[in-house]
Amino acid sequence: MSIHPRRARRAWMEGVTLALPIALGYIPIGFAFGVLANNAGISTLNAVLMSLLVYAGSSQLIAVGLFAGGAPALSIVLTTLVVNLRHLLMAASLSPYLRGWRLTELAAFGYQLTDETFAVHSTTFSNRVVRQPVAFGVNLTAQVSWVFGSWLGCTAGQLIPDVSPLGLDFALPAMFIALLVFQLKETAHVGAALLAGLLSLALSQAGVARWNVIIATVATATLLVLLDRRWTKS
DSSP: OOOOHHHHHHHHHHHHHHHHHHHHHHHHHHHHHHHHHHHTTOOHHHHHHHHHHTOOHHHHHHHHHHHHTTOOHHHHHHHHHHHTTHHHHHHHHHGGGGTTOOHHHHHHHHHTOOHHHHHHHHHHHHHSOOOHHHHHHHHHHHHHHHHHHHHHHHHHTTTOSOOGGGTGGGHHHHHHHHHHHTTOOSHHHHHHHHHHHHHHHHHHHTTOTTTHHHHHHHHHHHHHHHHHHHHHHO
């Protein structure tokens, strides 16, 4: 079904507005990635292409560290794959809202799906009918800000050899926590978030560093579904 051009523009701007908090977090983190990539010997062109084609913040930062340490290419690829497996869970949870989309639209949406855009989509999709211009407005704004931050960091990389004193590494977790807070509408949501977080930390301390988030998410979701079914039957 076609959308009137004026309504489409408004929908796109709504998506851009929803993505502004993400952009404010992505630019400094992208900047940090650009600086680290530059210091690791990765050219500005390759670093920007990595943000454009790979577009996975945590994986890109890990890949740069592995590259700087002289890790083989296969090891970098496999590590990136493991880190990004959580995207399967995110995509699966949004798939019921995307019925009727063409394959190319699904591919474009999935390509730009990140932790932070997922947080926005999981809120907006559940509240109303999914509008593609809004969804893609969120995704495109987020990725443009990430690519811009990466380019900016590469450009200034020679002037800032170490980003640790700037505290940029805290921007991404802080942004994601802020997005999570807006989704906690009921006591059960708070309990689920706390349980998953504590379980993830416990697994991380136990040495399950790469799988802790996925295991904690699946275990918590499974437990709550079972409890909900038991309460419903009783």
